[in-house]
Amino acid sequence: MSKNVIVIGGSFAGMTAAIEIKQHLKNAVNILVIDKRNEFIFNPSLIWVPFGLRNKKDISFELEPVFTSKGVNFKQAEVIRIDLENRTVLSNDNTCETFDYLIIATGAKLNYDAIAGLNPKLGFAQSIFSFDDAVEAGKAFDKFVQNPGPVVIGAVQGASCFGAAYEFLFNIVYQLKKHKIDKVAPVTFVTAEPYVAHLGLGGFGMARQMCEFMFKQAHIKLECDAEYKEITANKIELIDGRIIPFSYAMLTPAYLGVDPVRALTDIVDNNGFVKINDYYQTLNYNNVFACGVAISLPAPQMTKVPCAVPKTGYLSEEMAKVVAHNVIACIENKPLKAKKPGEIDAKCIMDAGNNGIIMTSDHFLEPRQHAWLIPGPEAHYAKLAFEKYFLTTHKHGIV
Numbered sequence: 001m002s003k004n005v006i007v008i009g010g011s012f013a014g015m016t017a018a019i020e021i022k023q024h025l026k027n028a029v030n031i032l033v034i035d036k037r038n039e040f041i042f043n044p045s046l047i048w049v050p051f052g053l054r055n056k057k058d059i060s061f062e063l064e065p066v067f068t069s070k071g072v073n074f075k076q077a078e079v080i081r082i083d084l085e086n087r088t089v090l091s092n093d094n095t096c097e098t099f100d101y102l103i104i105a106t107g108a109k110l111n112y113d114a115i116a117g118l119n120p121k122l123g124f125a126q127s128i129f130s131f132d133d134a135v136e137a138g139k140a141f142d143k144f145v146q147n148p149g150p151v152v153i154g155a156v157q158g159a160s161c162f163g164a165a166y167e168f169l170f171n172i173v174y175q176l177k178k179h180k181i182d183k184v185a186p187v188t189f190v191t192a193e194p195y196v197a198h199l200g201l202g203g204f205g206m207a208r209q210m211c212e213f214m215f216k217q218a219h220i221k222l223e224c225d226a227e228y229k230e231i232t233a234n235k236i237e238l239i240d241g242r243i244i245p246f247s248y249a250m251l252t253p254a255y256l257g258v259d260p261v262r263a264l265t266d267i268v269d270n271n272g273f274v275k276i277n278d279y280y281q282t283l284n285y286n287n288v289f290a291c292g293v294a295i296s297l298p299a300p301q302m303t304k305v306p307c308a309v310p311k312t313g314y315l316s317e318e319m320a321k322v323v324a325h326n327v328i329a330c331i332e333n334k335p336l337k338a339k340k341p342g343e344i345d346a347k348c349i350m351d352a353g354n355n356g357i358i359m360t361s362d363h364f365l366e367p368r369q370h371a372w373l374i375p376g377p378e379a380h381y382a383k384l385a386f387e388k389y390f391l392t393t394h395k396h397g398i399v
């Protein structure tokens, strides 16, 4: 009898896992992907939305046709309860599905409530961490250009997506120059990291030296070890008393596990991310797997102000491939594959407007044999090319 696999979340991790399993097992498996959205958004391009360089149709596609073409069932609904004992998933359309294997690929919830004034809906600081917020960040930028002043880009305590903050920083610097307002819009980067380009990873090759050089060249002021206390209409107050004024700010929030996953207290960490073994199985249920941003990945080193580990798109997809392999192995009674997230290789492009850095290493986390950084304009063109390649392939279910 064919096995029922449910995948919650149809984005980078969920799409990869679902399609890989279906392609291998064909009729031996029924796969259902449940996602509250029926659209895939290519998050790496959100950095360009506020500057009018991308709109929604440039960076998104519908999920259902992709899954249907691959023989995977898709349901647009929000999962509201997961019962691991009884192997059921309840959605907000009041349907309850049963699984033999479950893959949690739900990403994260943006934790705006952790800091007073951080929520972009309040209109103080902007966010690019969802498409709609990036559009609002663009409207605020257009107003700011008419009446420029100090700019703050930052990452709050517990943040993990530092790469996006740096990309947005260098892109806004580029835009300020283009609008000829760079002289009246000094830029400060206010980050929880202990030093520039720590990235929640304890650094990455020569990234610190390269970013120090880029900050100097672009006259970007740096405030590290920043623990945010409150954001108001035109200033940021840090716990240690530092006050940083701004006319335009974009801040990176910390992440939490999504509500129905955070509720699974016996398998998640304090932030609601799923604790896994080296096979990506949850600790108490070996038929329940997790991958992507939804997993718990402890920081490799303590920092004065908490910084979380970034779980990038490439890493999320590579984790999903291991999960797919292991679900197939369970069904076919074959040995499982172990691969710690930190042992997966890293591939990343940091865009800087008309410039950037290509980053690659053998291991995502230390110890690494190599961590190479290639700076220059080719990085910008590589990101443009990768965006097109990714969207074209994934739109056709090629993961």
Ligand SMILES: Cc1cc2nc3c(=O)[nH]c(=O)nc-3n(C[C@H](O)[C@H](O)[C@H](O)COP(=O)(O)OP(=O)(O)OC[C@H]3O[C@@H](n4cnc5c(N)ncnc54)[C@H](O)[C@@H]3O)c2cc1C
Binding pocket: 008, 009, 010, 011, 012, 013, 014, 034, 035, 036, 037, 043, 044, 045, 046, 047, 077, 078, 079, 080, 105, 106, 107, 108, 128, 129, 130, 161, 163, 164, 258, 260, 291, 292, 293, 294, 311, 312, 313, 314, 315, 316, 348, 349
């Ligand atoms: C602004 C920005 C820039 C980035 N830039 C880069 C970059 O340049 N390079 C890079 O590698 N990575 C980048 N990332 C990170 C990358 O986007 C993530 O690594 C990737 O999205 C993780 O994929 P995921 O599938 O684990 O989670 P997500 O992409 O977050 O997907 C989770 C899915 O689960 C669904 N879901 C959540 N809860 C429920 C529920 N209860 N019921 C049903 N469905 C649910 C969501 O709708 C979503 O589709 C960036 C992220 C952001 C926000």
